[in-house]
Structures are given as C-alpha cells and as structure tokens.
Amino acid sequence: MLLSVMDVPNKAYNNPLNCLRCNSAMQDPVRLPCQHHFCRQCVNSSECTTCSRPFNLAELATDKVLNYIVESSREATETCANCDKISQPMYFCETCQQPLCAECREITHRAKIFLLHNIVQMEERGRIRNRPFCSVHNEPFILYCLESKSLMCIECFNSSSLERRGHFLNIDVAHKICCDKLEKSAVNLRAFQSELREQCDLRRRLVDELEKNFDFMAKEVTTKCDEIIFRVTQLKSFLLDKLDVEKTEKKDKIIDQLNNFEFLESPLAINLLSVSIFCSYASKIDLLHCYGDLSKLIQQFLSSNSQHLQKVKFDSNLNIDFAKEFNLSICQPLGFIPPPNTTENVLMSNKLIVGNSGKTAKNDRSSRVWAKA
Numbered sequence: 595m596l597l598s599v600m601d602v603p604n605k606a607y608n609n610p611l612n613c614l615r616c617n618s619a620m621q622d623p624v625r626l627p628c629q630h631h632f633c634r635q636c637v638n639s640s641e642c643t644t645c646s647r648p649f650n651l652a653e654l655a656t657d658k659v660l661n662y663i664v665e666s667s668r669e670a671t672e673t674c675a676n677c678d679k680i681s682q683p684m685y686f687c688e689t690c691q692q693p694l695c696a697e698c699r700e701i702t703h704r705a706k707i708f709l710l711h712n713i714v715q716m717e718e719r720g721r722i723r724n725r726p727f728c729s730v731h732n733e734p735f736i737l738y739c740l741e742s743k744s745l746m747c748i749e750c751f752n753s754s755s756l757e758r759r760g761h762f763l764n765i766d767v768a769h770k771i772c773c774d775k776l777e778k779s780a781v782n783l784r785a786f787q788s789e790l791r792e793q794c795d796l797r798r799r800l801v802d803e804l805e806k807n808f809d810f811m812a813k814e815v816t817t818k819c820d821e822i823i824f825r826v827t828q829l830k831s832f833l834l835d836k837l838d839v840e841k842t843e844k845k846d847k848i849i850d851q852l853n854n855f856e857f858l859e860s861p862l863a864i865n866l867l868s869v870s871i872f873c874s875y876a877s878k879i880d881l882l883h884c885y886g887d888l889s890k891l892i893q894q895f896l897s898s899n900s901q902h903l904q905k906v907k908f909d910s911n912l913n914i915d916f917a918k919e920f921n922l923s924i925c926q927p928l929g930f931i932p933p934p935n936t937t938e939n940v941l942m943s944n945k946l947i948v949g950n951s952g953k954t955a956k957n958d959r960s961s962r963v964w965a966k967a
Contacts, residue, residue: 611667614644619667623660631660672716674698684716738768822924829923837912844908854902865892 613620615636622634628647636643640651673680675692685694687703689711694702703711727734733747741761746754751762763771868888872881924930 611664620660620664623657623664624654625657625660626654631657676702685713686716688712688714736765737762738765738772740768740771818928821928825924825927829919832923833914833916833919837914840912840914844910847908851902858899858902861895865895 608617609619611620612618613623613633613636614630615632618633620631620633623631624634624637625631626637626642626647627649628642628645630642630644632643634654634656637651637654641648672684672686672693674684674695675690676698677695679695681695681697683696685696685699686692687694687699693716694713699713702708703713728745728747728750731747731749733749735745735747737746737748737751738744739746739758739761740763741758745765746762751759754762865888869892872884872888876884
C-alpha cells in the first residue's frame with residue numbers, strides 16, 4: 595500500500611528536548627547507544643522504541659549533557675534586578691551577582707566605585723550546575739586536562755607526572771579551545787542536518803510522485819483491461835459466429851450427401867433382390883430372358899452413382915486460427931507486439947504442434963471411416 599506525503603514521518607519540527615516516546619519534556623533523561631533519547635521511566639525494554647536497535651538496559655545511565663540542557667531550558671528568564679524589566683541585550687554583574695538591563699547598567703554602575711565590577715552579557719554567563727570542587731581532594735577546579743577531558747584541582751596537578759602536566763590548561767584557555775572545537779563540530783552537524791533534510795524532502799517528493807504515478811498507472815491499467823475485456827468479448831462473439839457458419843456449411847453438405855445416399859437405398863435394394871431371385875430361384879430360360887435388361891440396369895446404377903461414394907473432401911474439425919485472430923483483434927490494435935523467438939513462444943509452439951498432431955491422427959481415422967462408408 596502506497597503512502598501519501600502526509601503519512602511519511604516528519605519530526606523535524608518537534609521539540610528536540612521532548613521524550614521520543616511520550617513526547618513530553620524529558621524527566622531524568624537517558625540516551626541510548628543509537629543516540630535516541632527518552633525519559634528513564636519510558637525505557638522499559640532492551641530495544642529502542644524508535645529504531646529497534648538492542649542495548650543493555652543494565653548499563654543505562656543518566657546523560658549529564660541532556661540533563662544539563664533540560665535543566666537549563668527550565669530556567670525562567672531573568673529580569674533586571676533594578677527595574678524588573680527585560681530588554682535586550684541583558685547583562686550580568688558577576689561582582690554583584692545581579693542581572694541588569696542596558697539602561698540600568700549605565701545608571702547603577704556609572705560611579706568610579708563600580709569600575710572594577712566584572713560585567714558580561716547574559717548569554718556569556720553560564721550558571722554552574724555541576725560540582726565546582728574536585729570530588730577526590732575537595733579543592734576548586736583550576737585546570738583542564740585535554741588528554742583525559744576532565745577538570746583538575748591543584749592537588750590533581752601536583753600528583754600528576756610531568757608528561758601528563760603538558761596536557762593541562764587553565765580553565766579560560768581550555769574553554770576557548772573546546773568552544774572552538776565544538777563550533778567546528780557544529781558546522782559539520784549543520785551540514786549533515788542540511789543534507790539530511792534535503793534527502794528527506796527528496797524522498798517525500800518521491801513518495802508523492804509514486805502516489806501520483808500509481809493513480810495514473812491504475813487508470814491506465816483499468817482502461818486497458820476494460821478495452822481488452824471489450825475486445826475479447828467481441829472476439830468471442832465473432833469466433834463463435836465464424837465457427838457456427840463453418841459448422842453449418844459442413845453439416846449441410848454432409849446432410850445433402852446422406853439424403854442422396856438414402857435415395858440410392860431403394861434402387862440398390864431392388865437390384866440386389868433381382869440378382870438374388872434370378873440367380874437362385876428363376877429358371878435358366880427366365881434368367882437369360884431377363885439378363886440383358888437386368889445387367890443394363892445394374893451398370894446404369896453403378897455408373898451413374900459411383901461418384902457419390904468418393905472420399906469426403908473435408909473433416910469434422912473446425913479450422914479457426916485463434917492466435918492469428920487474437921493478434922489481429924487485440925494485440926495489434928492495443929499495441930501489444932509479442933517478442934519473437936522467446937522461450938515462452940517456443941513452448942507454446944510445441945504445444946500447438948503436439949495438439950495438431952493429435953487432431954491430424956483423429957482426422958485420418960475419420961477419413962478412413964468415411965471412405966469405408
């Protein structure tokens with residue numbers, strides 16, 4: 595069954611933070627090896643409900659990336675701490691720990707006392723959601739290891755080898771490097787997304803074209819089949835009429851011959867009776883007296899009627915070339931030209947030869963019967 599374009603899945607505009615099963619905001623998000631994401635409570639089997647790829651349910655853990663994004667998306671938009679309004683761009687004073695609109699930033703931080711306050715755009719401020727201290731040494735993170743991709747405290751640095759320390763960077767430099775790498779990855783992801791959408795659109799167009807082509811071809815098939823049925827019905831009537839005409843002609847000839855044979859029965863019988871009586875009962879004088887007339891009558895009968903006993907010039911078969919009539923009445927008008935010398939045609943020819951051989955043998959037997967008659 596063909597689908598219309600509306601039946602083809604299109605989830606490009608769904609909220610990416612929604613669970614792929616319940617289509618609601620994810621709670622305790624988990625990501626499967628196939629990278630489809632769900633609420634933990636929505637995962638109750640060892641097979642992805644989206645792509646059917648199997649996975650180990652016991653190894654499933656909360657995805658910290660998804661969890662951070664989901665938690666961040668739930669934050670309410672912060673208003674200016676001074677005027678309680680929202681106007682873009684918004685700023686954040688990291689010294690005061692207060693959000694400010696552009697106007698209040700100029701008003702409240704114009705004095706010289708605020709010159710050392712660190713003010714950044716709100717987009718550049720990220721709220722720290724993860725633990726800012728090392729879980730081993732309980733010291734604040736100050737470094738980042740590019741090799742292990744993990745944060746390090748001063749004690750981690752002191753306990754590391756000189757070789758490993760070469761991979762350590764301060765947090766600001768590491769943040770810049772990682773952001774640049776992520777931006778490059780995002781370029782590749784956007785290119786992949788663009789190609790993916792293009793391929794999806796192409797396939798949806800193909801489905802739409804398939805639907806239209808199916809409707810067109812279905813009408814063509816219906817029209818052709820209706821025409822074939824009509825022509826076959828006409829051909830059937832034509833061939834039956836033709837068979838009836840041929841049968842009637844042959845039957846009339848046979849009946850005429852039978853009638854002529856019946857007309858000969860009486861004179862034949864009287865002549866045979868005459869011969870029998872004269873040869874077995876009549877006297878010699880009477881036989882000789884009538885021999886001339888009887889002999890003359892017999893010769894006249896045989897000479898005048900011997901042509902009626904010639905072999906029949908036709909048989910009981912009705913000769914209709916079905917293949918020729920079918921080709922002339924249906925194939926050629928509809929443009930159906932059978933390919934020559936195909937295996938199927940050879941097999942059909944063999945069947946026709948075998949069938950005709952049987953008919954020929956039957957006809958020979960019929961001819962011999964007529965000859966004897």
